Amino acid sequence: MAYNFSQNIWKNALLSSNHGAWALHRTISTTPVRNRVSVGRYKPLEGRKQLLTYDQAIKPHELAHKKSWNTWNTSTLEGGRRSQLTTIEDMFIRRFIHGAWFCHIKGQQIIIKRQHNIIRIAFCLPKKLPPQSVYFITGFCERLLSIWLHCPVKLEIQAVENYEGYVKIV
Amino acid sequence: MSLLSFPKMPLKGFKPVRVQLVFNHVARLASSKSYDPKSHDESEFRQLEIRPVRRDRKTSSKARMMMPRDYKRTNNIDPDKADWKSIWPGPRSFDPNSIPIPVRQGRLKPYRRAFDKYANMELMKIPSFFHIPPTTIKAQCEAIKSFCTPFPNQLNSKEKCEEHFPLTVITNDYLHSAPTIRDPLARIVTIKLKLKNIPLDEHARDKFMRLVRDRYDDKTDTLTIVTDRCPLRKQNYDYAQYLLTACFFESWTVEDWESEKTEADMEKYIWENNISAKALASIVKWSPDKLGKSIFHDTLPADELKPEHLVLGAAVKKVIEGETEEGIEEYKKAAMEVLLSKKAVGLKA
Numbered sequence: 344m345a346y347n348f349s350q351n352i353w354k355n356a357l358l359s360s361n362h363g364a365w366a367l368h369r370t371i372s373t374t375p376v377r378n379r380v381s382v383g384r385y386k387p388l389e390g391r392k393q394l395l396t397y398d399q400a401i402k403p404h405e406l407a408h409k410k411s412w413n414t415w416n417t418s419t420l421e422g423g424r425r426s427q428l429t430t431i432e433d434m435f436i437r438r439f440i441h442g443a444w445f446c447h448i449k450g451q452q453i454i455i456k457r458q459h460n461i462i463r464i465a466f467c468l469p470k471k472l473p474p475q476s477v478y479f480i481t482g483f484c485e486r487l488l489s490i491w492l493h494c495p496v497k498l499e500i501q502a503v504e505n506y507e508g509y510v511k512i513v
Numbered sequence: 514m515s516l517l518s519f520p521k522m523p524l525k526g527f528k529p530v531r532v533q534l535v536f537n538h539v540a541r542l543a544s545s546k547s548y549d550p551k552s553h554d555e556s557e558f559r560q561l562e563i564r565p566v567r568r569d570r571k572t573s574s575k576a577r578m579m580m581p582r583d584y585k586r587t588n589n590i591d592p593d594k595a596d597w598k599s600i601w602p603g604p605r606s607f608d609p610n611s612i613p614i615p616v617r618q619g620r621l622k623p624y625r626r627a628f629d630k631y632a633n634m635e636l637m638k639i640p641s642f643f644h645i646p647p648t649t650i651k652a653q654c655e656a657i658k659s660f661c662t663p664f665p666n667q668l669n670s671k672e673k674c675e676e677h678f679p680l681t682v683i684t685n686d687y688l689h690s691a692p693t694i695r696d697p698l699a700r701i702v703t704i705k706l707k708l709k710n711i712p713l714d715e716h717a718r719d720k721f722m723r724l725v726r727d728r729y730d731d732k733t734d735t736l737t738i739v740t741d742r743c744p745l746r747k748q749n750y751d752y753a754q755y756l757l758t759a760c761f762f763e764s765w766t767v768e769d770w771e772s773e774k775t776e777a778d779m780e781k782y783i784w785e786n787n788i789s790a791k792a793l794a795s796i797v798k799w800s801p802d803k804l805g806k807s808i809f810h811d812t813l814p815a816d817e818l819k820p821e822h823l824v825l826g827a828a829v830k831k832v833i834e835g836e837t838e839e840g841i842e843e844y845k846k847a848a849m850e851v852l853l854s855k856k857a858v859g860l861k862a
Binding site (some may be wrong): 463465 | 604605606608609610619620621628631632633634635637638639640687688689690691692693694696698
């Protein structure tokens with residue numbers, strides 16, 4: 344297909360140009376499309392199976408039918424403002440929270456909801472974490488994020504049992 | 514939201530792979546040998562352990578605090594008696610341990626039951642109104658009532674409001690889910706005014722219309738001025754006030770050159786100034802001694818105009834502005850009434 348396309352371009356260039364041979368060098372190089380979609384689709388790992396949360400078990404094309412978004416804000420509505428900055432901030436928040444909680448977050452799923460100037464960050468934690476650490480890291484995250492993002496940040500944590508929250512094995 | 518019917522049973526076929534090095538084992542043994550001043554009394558004679566003995570950490574150090582296994586507060590909440598606004602004072606994400614009702618959301622297959630509220634992230638995503646049930650709204654309204662003043666009862670109708678406050682100022686505030694409350698669209702100010710509320714004579718009104726152009730809507734008699742050229746709302750509001758004031762006083766001024774306006778400059782047909790009125794005057798005022806002289810006459814003064822003359826004028830104006838079958842018919846009838854009716858003929862005779 345790519346060959347045919349460049350051939351057509353070649354012919355068009357020949358037909359349309361009256362300026363000599365230099366037009367023959369203007370061709371478009373294309374590569375065939377490979378429709379491989381793998382993002383957000385979980386497969387069994389080599390040697391073991393893996394547990395999926397509800398969010399992971401549902402494939403990305405079922406978003407808005409069976410599950411909703413992890414980010415809630417008005418920046419992408421019509422007339423919404425600072426959508427780019429909001430997206431970058433969300434990426435930063437996700438990475439920071441994931442690191443600050445030592446990768447303990449259930450299913451790596453962090454919900455970021457923005458209401459006016461408040462940012463609510465919700466996720467699930469295992470109950471086995473010591474409460475002192477949980478309180479300390481909560482305050483640590485809220486304090487640092489609110490300094491960096493210039494707005495109040497609230498962490499809304501749900502403590503869950505060890506195998507709670509997993510709905511599927513692949 | 515648990516995977517298995519027996520949640521405490523380890524999952525079948527699920528075994529975490531752990532690569533354990535010999536070095537780790539050695540390191541752990543070495544650490545247990547290390548000297549801890551708290552665990553040893555100073556008077557106690559330290560022993561040399563040829564082969565180190567593993568001590569149980571829990572017995573030696575303080576007992577570690579753990580989260581209680583079951584702290585589901587919902588089991589203790591009575592929905593009928595609980596003071597809900599103290600349980601859920603403000604907006605927040607869904608918390609299954611505070612909400613004493615069974616909520617379910619999300620299923621993988623259509624014939625299966627939806628997952629319950631524990632560890633259900635779908636419920637945490639959606640916005641909820643648990644913080645404003647009717648009882649809370651009522652309580653909050655009661656609380657802020659002392660800060661409110663009653664609406665003036667003299668302004669009991671819309672007409673009275675318009676009479677006392679003819680100027681309407683419209684501005685918009687925007688709320689985004691962002692740390693800033695600024696929005697450039699908030700600077701725009703719209704003022705609305707009904708023209709019947711400001712004194713304008715015919716000349717001033719004509720000039721005012723020319724100044725404001727399409728900002729005036731003749732169906733509702735409303736003037737609308739939108740200002741958005743200044744960066745702040747206050748500046749735009751002041752500018753709109755200035756525009757209104759300037760247009761008003763400008764419309765009342767009469768320039769010298771305005772008297773030079775001729776019939777060709779007229780933007781609409783006024784029958785009283787036109788040749789049709791003059792011709793009517795010459796016919797009405799005709800007498801035999803004017804034979805051979807110019808028949809053109811000045812227009813009739815207003816007190817000499819009879820009702821049928823005005824009807825004729827209206828008919829002429831209608832024909833000139835847009836010629837229709839009915840207009841012509843009306844014109845014919847009016848002209849006959851003026852010129853050939855028994856009254857007109859009788860008066861002449």
